Amino acid sequence: MNDYKAIMIGGSAGSFQVVSRIIAALPANYPLPILMCLHRLKHIRSGFVEALSIKSKLPIIEPHDKEPLKAGRIYLAPANYHMYIELGNRFSLSTEDVVNHSRPSIDLSFFSASYNFKRKLVGIILSGANKDGALGLKSVTDNGGLTIVQDPKECQVPTMTTASMNATKVDYVFSTKQIIDFLLKLA
Amino acid sequence: MVDNIGIVDTRNIISAVTDTYGIDLSDYTFTILKRRLIHAINTFGSHSADDFCDKIRKKAITADDFLYTISLEVTEFFRDPSLWRELRDKYISEISRATDGRIWMPCVTSGDELFSLAIIIAEAGLQGKIKIDANCPSNKHIELINKGGNYDQKKIEVSEANYTRYVGKTQFASYYTLSDNKAVMKPQLLDSVTLEKQDDILNSAITRKYKMIIYRNKLLQFNIPLYDKVIHKLVDSLEVGGYLVIGNMETLEYSEASKKLQVVNATEKIYKKRVD
Incomplete structure (x- = not known):
């Protein structure tokens, strides 16, 4: 279990409350970096980190391009940039065109993270209203990582989780509480 | 595929x-x-x-x-409207008063930022008082931009919203014509622009120094060793007191050349050259 090097979370409509609950449950000494790619308004650059930080004991950061990835931090893909993880554990950002109507695109973040971390990545897809993230989660499976989706029955909008389950055989379908319990066991 | x-x-x-x-x-x-x-x-x-x-x-x-x-695309006109407001309100008139008020835009690809700059200069009534030297990686880019580009509806919709947030003087639609559902910018916006090919920014000699260099979201495409060389080139191409503008999620902190600059706007990533 403790072999994992990073946790990647993707979400869209209906995921904010879930992410807030997950973040609030993690202790200040949580050892793994958490990478989050959440759909957000492209033109609003500030406010999201602040809103998520209210209940977080861990620092939440929108990484700058080329910033090294560090444990014990939560990274949020910045508005209007795709966020990648490069070999050597640095972030890179991109202004390439939208993918699945989204920038940041969850698929693109998951592709790069799964390529970088291979089997040492945990990929989690939460509530969302489009299929962005489904192929990304498949890439986690294809690279030997562990996959979790929020139980569609619990999702405000289950399109993203359902699409993910159709794209790949996921390891776990969890409620928010089960996701939290699982993440705490990794610490 | x-x-x-x-x-x-x-x-x-x-x-x-x-x-x-x-x-x-x-x-x-x-x-x-x-x-x-x-x-x-x-x-x-x-x-x-x-x-x-x-x-x-x-x-x-x-x-x-x-x-x-x-070539990496830059995806919108007036991307980050607050940056363009800042340039309009605090920098453009200063540059226009210089003896040789020139702005350099290397690595122009889709032309969005070049046209955005040309529009803010035109709206300030400073066309002709500020010269823009722009470089494109290929002749194909130059041909397309000289004709006003060829922008799809999706990009124009986003750009119109950006222009509204920028609070321009008119409607964004007044700057383009539609042809086959594509927007073509008015080429006369580029009257004060010199467009030349430059396939590698590091291979060109520094022939003049600039009051401002706009190089937004281009450093993203380089690993740190090449990024460092490019930043040195940009800083060496600035006048003392000149400004460097990069993308809002880019940083200069991994380059020694950043020591020659001071931050003048941390949010919009505008830097001023302190020493040569």
Whole structure:
């Protein structure tokens, strides 16, 4: 279990409350970096980190391009940039065109993270209203990582989780509480 | 349709490009380069990375077409409207008062930021008082931009929203005409712009110093060693007191050249050159 090097979370409509609950449950000494790619308004650059930080004991950061990835931090893909993880554990950002109507695109973040971390990545897809993230989660499976989706029955909008389950055989379908319990066991 | 290539494929293409065109892509950000190469493989109708390498080595693809195709897109006019407001309100008139008020925009690809700059200068009534030297990676880019570009509806919708947030003097629609559902910017916006080809920013000699250099979201495509060289080139090309503008999620902190700059706007990433 403790072999994992990073946790990647993707979400869209209906995921904010879930992410807030997950973040609030993690202790200040949580050892793994958490990478989050959440759909957000492209033109609003500030406010999201602040809103998520209210209940977080861990620092939440929108990484700058080329910033090294560090444990014990939560990274949020910045508005209007795709966020990648490069070999050597640095972030890179991109202004390439939208993918699945989204920038940041969850698929693109998951592709790069799964390529970088291979089997040492945990990929989690939460509530969302489009299929962005489904192929990304498949890439986690294809690279030997562990996959979790929020139980569609619990999702405000289950399109993203359902699409993910159709794209790949996921390891776990969890409620928010089960996701939290699982993440705490990794610490 | 090729939807992925591996690290070996990428290296093989980099070698073919270097051998054939003399262009070194070895220090470009891997993920971004890989995605651009996949795009190029499909654009040129290749069925695999090896097939693409063959086409390059046989010069079935010109260097100009290759550079045009792999260039990283900048995706909107007036992206980050607050930056363009800041330039309009605090910097443009200062530059216009200089003896040789020149702005350099290297690596212009889609032309969005070049036209955005031209619009804020025109709206300030300073057209002719500020010269813009712009460089494109390929002649194809230059031809397209000189004709006003060719922008799809989706980009125009986003750009109109950005322009509204920028609070321009008119409607964004007044700056383009529609043809076959594509927007073509009015070419006269570029009357004070000199467009020249520059396929590698590091290969050009510094012939003049600039009051401002706008190089937004271009450093994203480089690994740190190449990024550092490019930043040195940019800083060396600035007058003392001149300004460097980069993308809002870019940083200069991994380059020694940043010591020659002071931050004047941390949010919009505007830097001023302190010393030569």
